[in-house]
Amino acid sequence: MKISRFIAAAAILALLGCKKDFLNRLPQDKLIPETAFIDYNNFQTYSWGLYDNFSGYGTAGFPPAMRSEFTSDNMNETRANGMSEYAYQTKIIPASGSSSLTQVTAQWNFSYIRRANIMLDNIEGSKLSDVDKKHWRSVGYFFRALRYYDLIAAFGDVPWVENALSDTSSAILYGARTPRDEVARNILDNLEYAERNIKPAGDGKNTINTNVVRALISRFGLFEGTWRKYHGLGNSEIYLMAAKSASEKLLTAFPLLMSNYDDVFNSEDLDGKPGIILFKQYAPNLTNHNSPVNVATVNWFWDLTKDAVESYLCTDGKPVSTSGVFAGDRSMYDEFRNRDRRLYYSVIPPYKVIVAKQPSWTNTSNPADAEYISLMKNIGGTNKTLPMVQWSKNWDIGNTISQSPHFRNFNAGQPQVVSELGYIFWKYSNRLPLDNANKSTNDAPLFRIEEVMLNYAELMWELGLFNQGIADITVNKLRARVSMPNMVLASINGSFDTRKDATVDPVLWEIRRERRVELMGEGFRFNDIKRWKKGSYLNKQPLGVWVRNADYGNRLKIKGGASQGYVEYFGVPAGWLEAYYLEPLPTQDLALNPALKQNPGY
């Protein structure tokens, strides 16, 4: 009997032992690469993650692309310690690259490269047709090139990673950086492959297609071509010519512009709009951003500099230094009179109203206070009307800002929409969804024909091919949209702008001016300055509007401590250093890989 008990126990144990799969547990809600890249849809699914490299207007705060403008001569982050780390030499060598995708632009970060490479590595083993394989390779190449363009712009030489690495890929992990020549060449080769092999219509509306690839060739070609030219690296023509060819095809494909400059940035839907090559879509409850609301808060620290304001031409087509219609800068009202209207779309024009009971307002007894209120009504668009309204949900109560300029310490009881320099940047402000934080859904342009036009104009000048005809299909199209007179080459000579950089050709100066004005606040200026090797532009002290301090109880900071003059916030910059043309590599990576050398000067 006792034996039978043991037999029973042994039988139970034996039974349990037989269950072989007991310890094999596989995830039910996750995929592995072997199962994730089989058919066309799989690749499309994976590729959506790559599109997130386009941050557009971001999801909260200011548009990420704006960040690099703060360090350029266009804009200032006017709060303590907001000074350009390049102009004021407060640049610190980082310990490591950030891992957040939206912050990586100028960071030593390769996670996005890996993401693209994983897709590229899995194309050959998939069940795709040859045509589809080429298409997805093109898409992968495009995104990888997009990131490499940021990396090369920031660091110069960067390791080229052709396939996803593993922890045993020592040759690359512990190797030296790939020379810029080779990386740039690879970027261009990849993009040209994509241009030839991508499906012309991409994967449907607003996806990477032949035109988007060309737009990147145009942007990258101009960048690399001019960088090489001004930094003495040679072979600049290859890139300029590639950009020329791509730009020409695009100019043919996109002959028209949206009729209102402001609508490019503040439209609910950019789908099918003229000149829009690729945009980031926002939709209620799905993906929202916060740019318009941010402009209207106490937390908006972004002013244009006086230098940027002065770069806008007057309505006679001439710069402030020589224009006959420029009214001087002894008040903001004068300074803004008869200017390129893109200025009004970028900086809140001056006004004053009486707000007795919110939100209603009345004009002051002085008609001059209302000059730009009527002007804004007349230049069209519903997005930019005056007076400015601060962010607030409840419009029954509302908060109308009674004046501009609206200095932070003289906010007349309304702490929102205040500025230190007086030139508050409001290009991304619109009236439509000013509602609740993170609820804005106006679409963000990513590639637009206007940039291609400016790329084309500049590269044609660099190639010695610029002429009035080129000006007419590029710069003058942009000017026509904002009712500005044409650029007439014949009239541009050394005395056209008496304040210009003497080392720059007068026509090139005007092409660059047009670029600066059209693309203000979109994140191009800092890279432009670097590729032109014009870091010295940052040595100018950022200044604000001209005021009489007595009008403000003598509490504003005036340049030089004078009783009247330009408002200042940061003092005189320490000045640009030669090293700043390239970013420093993080100390951690230098410590990990002795073959990695720091960029010179750090």
Next chain:
Amino acid sequence: MTVPNNQTFNKPNIQMYNFFVAFWREISVRANAKLLRIMKLIFLIILAALLQVSAATKAQTINLEKRSIKLTEALKSISDQAGYSILYSDDIPTLAGQYVRISAKGSSLTDALNQCFNNLALTYALNGKTILVTERPKSSLQSTKKLLPISGKVTDEKGLAIPGVSIKMKGSTKGASTDNNGVFNLKVDEEDVTLIFSAIGYVTLEVRVNGRTELNVTLKEDIGKLSEVVVVGYGTQRKENLTGVVNTVKVDDILGNRPVSTTGSLLQGTVPGLNVAIGSGEPGSTASFNIRGATDIGSSSSNNNIKTQEPFIIVDNVPFNGPLNLIDPNDIETVTVLKDAGSAAIYGARSAFGVILITTKKGLKNQPTQFNYSNNLTMVTPMNLPKKATVLQTIQSYKDMGTIGYWTGNDVDTWLDLVNKYNANPQAYPEGSATVNGVLYPLAETDAIRNVVGDKAWQFLHNLSVSGGSEKITYRLSAGTVKENGIIVPESKQDQFKRYNLRSFVSTDITKWITAQLDASYYSSTKSYPGNDGFGPAAVFAPYFSMADSVVINGQKVINGTPRNTVLLRAPTIRRLDDTRLTGRGIVKPFAGLQITGEYTFDNLKGLTTSYNKVVTAADARNRIVETTGAGLYKKVNDQTIYKALNIFANYEKRIQKHNLSLLAGYNQEENSFEAYSAERNGVISAEYPSLSQAAGTQVVSDSYNQYAVAGAFGRINYDYDGKYLLGLTGRYDASSKFPKNHRTGFFPSISVGWAINKEKFMSASSSWLNLFKPRASYGSVGNQAIDNPYAFLATMDAEIPSWLNNNAQVITLTAPGLVSNNFTWASVNTLNIGLDVELFKNRLSANFDWYKRETSNMLYEGIQLPAVLGTIAPLQNVASLESKGFELQIGWRDKINQVSYRINANLSDFTSTITRIKNEAGILDQYYVGQKLGEIWGYTTDRLYTVDDFVAGTLSSNLTGGTLKPGIVVRQGQLPNPGDVMFKDLDGNGVINAGTTTLGNPGDRSVIGNSTPRYRFGINGGISWKNLDFSFVITGVIKQDQWRANGLTLPNFYQFGTIYADQLDYWTPSNPNAFYGRTYSQATGNQPVNQSLQSRYLLNGEHLRIRNLTLAYTIPSSFAKKMFVDRFQTFFSVENVVVFDHMPNGLDPDITRAGVQGYEYPFLRQFSFGVNLSF
């Protein structure tokens, strides 16, 4: 009375009925007469409730005429007619032979029944639809039963009289006690009764009277707890034979009368080396446990991401999945903590960091039925509120920061002027504010903290249990309920915790060699917490923000966004947990010494979390902007964990002369599968009654799964020679699904030895006072499979929603797979432990000391810190090792002087952990490095504040900014300092303050400025009893600790939209150049973040002493209690969280470490509680 048309019991009720009948029969056999009455009463009440006696319909008339009919038949007929059921107490011996005469014509039910029972030794009772038949209480029949006197003397082994010995009749509450001469007198109602003699310090003795009238008894001195048996893995061991590090806590001893509803708070400070952390006083807050400190390091790259993994928590042999606060401490008999490998290794893979064994209370064989009831009524009040600066001090601080116009629109000078005027004459500003140029200037002082933190709240605890046993069956049933209200706006009823628990344990000896047991429990808890707890605004609001419920803005009345309204306007997040756990166990004893146990446990833990992000429109209390917040998103998350465990093990014990051998062999397998799905939708139609169906918005659903399985075979050998030389060997072969196929298994052995020196002959001289002197040692290796992600060996791609839209629609994408190492396997934890157990002076003094070294080797860690060009984090590999060293000391003393008995226990423990192996050749400081002490705080060393003299004369502007530093004055890289900014020490002497290359080789000017590991934790508990009064206390504390906390409570105007506290006023101003705090800047910008960055000056000292509990209990004299039919009646008053002595700023507790800009979090609660304990 009414009768239903027919029997309407539905099915479950019949089952319930059958169960109760069986149960009732069972207990009625055991119970004596008095208890039976009480039980019957309770039982019938419960039964009636369960059977849901309904208001039935028909008038009740009985027709039955018989000259002679069997009682049972008569009752059947009557009950059928009346629609009643019958319950017989099955101990009625005379039932079968009873015949009755009945004549009922249209009689009432009671009339008919009265006829039946007339003249019988039986009686009946009606309850609901049940006729209960029992014997007529004997007392009524035998009122003149003879009482037999008995007397005697109780002495100790030396023949000395023992006063105060309690003498009880077994199975009764009757008893007496000895007088000062050890003499007792008693009357018993039967000749052969058993008397129980018990006294503190003596072994309890049972004596059968057997007709004697004089009885002299000798009690043996209790040589303590040495003979006690303690639970160890899959078995028990005599305490004196232990060789591993095992601490046992009897919950009744430590629980006493404390108003503690969770086991976690109970264990704080009781077991050295068991660290119990409870984050806040929030009702239902869960405790986290850790044994002997750091176990592992986090896989993230941030420094000091130390893991203190939870020990393996086992309830009655089976791992417990739910949070431990689901278990009512009243149901727990003992908590045993296995700390070293020698004792814990038997549990294998998950016992690497110790085991907490919880043994629940059970019934005992031949134990009379015993009821216990206890309750607590507790009033809680918040401890330690932060104190803000006054309005004047606050506005002055704005001015001192250099603010001209405050961000709410006010001109600071105007404001200061107004506050001064207001303070001089508050009547002049009846509104408590003034308006200048259309701007509102609040002037009156308000209290945003008190606005949300209530004065008091109430908490209740009830627990009822019944237990008992016969020769073959034992049982225990218990039910408990807890309701705790928190102090966040108590009237909102959003801050609550409720728990119900039911437990039953039944054990039956089916034959002499087979025992079957069923252990069933159900727990349900509901925790509600405000959607927004209001602590944030309460902490950051300046002391002048209006706390009015509504404000008028532009003539419109708007709800004011006070902290309190923040809570009230939102819906709470509610988490409900239900745990059903069933264990079936069979114990077979085929022959003497061998016991085979097979047990299977099924545990189902279900959770449901409901949250609703209400759309709320209110004015911001600070700047009066009307905001609408909340997405109106209603969300439900359902999760379920199904856990199955099988244990089969055999214990064998053999004694050959002085050789004692005990063997254990077994097999264990466990399977855990977690599954959750979540659904959410916005556009809820009714904000008051939100649901997923009644909503118009987009539906978002998702799910997640997580499974693992472990299997292991284990064995243990315990051998001792004459109780002197002790040896324990344990081995376990484990396999886990968390590892890839070829690296799945591991063998983990341990050895432990002990030597009871006191038992040696050469020690006989000291045997009178040295009761135990036992050095012991253990060494063992245990595997660690505690990896959060059970699929970490696979490179998986998770679904992710990108921000990119395609044609205005959301798309889904996959993340890039990470890297996985192909030789990923177990980490092993090796522990060496050396200890000593001592008991002295008849066990009045007991002490244990342990020293240990625990090495976690081959930890899974990001193998190598790889260059960023890889594009992902390095794969996990078994490459890191960690060593913890520490000691534990516990000393206890208990004695009795005359009528006063007292006890005191103190314990002290400490550990430090060091990284002994890691791949960080470059010595990067953001990573772990070899030699790193865990808890290290790296920071700059504060030198002093910059002064005006540090700047070239004439370069500073009027507000002391923008100056040029004199040559040789150090500056932090990237910084343009002003007077009042914090100057750091230039440790590397290179003239600039920076982090160097953030490597060990070049740390710049940073160094280790402190360590956050709590050192020298101690606990002291004790008590004193005199007659019926008992006083006890619990004290815990930490002797050394550094804490870095940067938040609004520690640093002035830390947060841009925050405020300043009363203890932060010593900040720099031109007239206070030697301030403690550096210069502050408008909106917390400028150099302020640097001034308040991690540095030596603002480290906090975490040393503290906490009086955790004081209790005073009074036991009502038993003679009085008996009049109320109870055996024991105790009332008590207790204060929990009495006081803490520390060095923290007001409002911060050294043990509440949640961080955030506001700094203020849910405080600990002081609990004043009153309650009773009843046994009957």
